[in-house]
Amino acid sequence: MGCRFFVVRLLLGVALTSSAVHAADKLNSNERRALSARAADRLARQDLLSILRPSGRFPKGMVRQVRSMWFITKSNGTSVPGLCARDTLILNYGPVNAPVDTDTYNYEGEPVAPFGVEASRQYRFVKPPTASLLDWEDRHPLPSIWRGECRALTDNEDGGGWFFAPDPETAVRAWLAFRVAVAAVQAKPALVQPCETYRPAGKKLDCKATLAILDDLDKLNEVETCPALAGQDCFKIDVGSFWITVTNRASADGPTPADVEAVKIEEYIAVT
Incomplete structure (x- = not known):
């Protein structure tokens, strides 16, 4: 009887808490x-807890002590149609007792405690962006942050189209700059100096073919701006395992292949 009464009280408490929330x-x-x-x-x-996805187990990796736990928020819409966002919250841990003798220190056995947090934002295009999005806010009401195209996303892992960007507008402008750079280099490989041979996906390809194979939103990792002269725009796009730097004539309506002035390709090795 006592056990049944406790269970009823527990269920009632959960129901009341759920109703209150x-x-x-x-x-x-x-x-x-x-x-x-x-x-x-x-x-x-x-x-805060209501928007965090389940974190899973503490990671092992190559570090002997637990250093962090990652939390990812549910996806939401941005001011740009077709562009979604999510935030990553990293809870940092440190050893309670710092090692004195690293040879005898029990890294796995010593207690750790949380001491700080870090946060970052990622974006993902659920629809390929077009130049019409650049002045969207001037011509349309802001789209809902709760829209289904973003709330339905369930990918919790890195990759899969999630990328870092300073803000939604830069995300759109940088990808558009990359797309027109791909088209421009197909017609004029001399825009890439030098047009070398690269190895995307283990294949030997020239600059034209390399850019063509990288033209995939699912391979996008990060975009950022870079210094440019007056009347120019410069964007760095991390796609696949390459940094692509595109310099083009500035245009409020978005660049065209004719606006591309220089393209730089830098291959890197990802270390995990």
């Missing part, structure tokens, strides 16, 4: 600001 989702800004400091803190912590 669900009700909290509907609180507006005024209602949230009216909460006491303690209630606001509790709610915000619940909110």
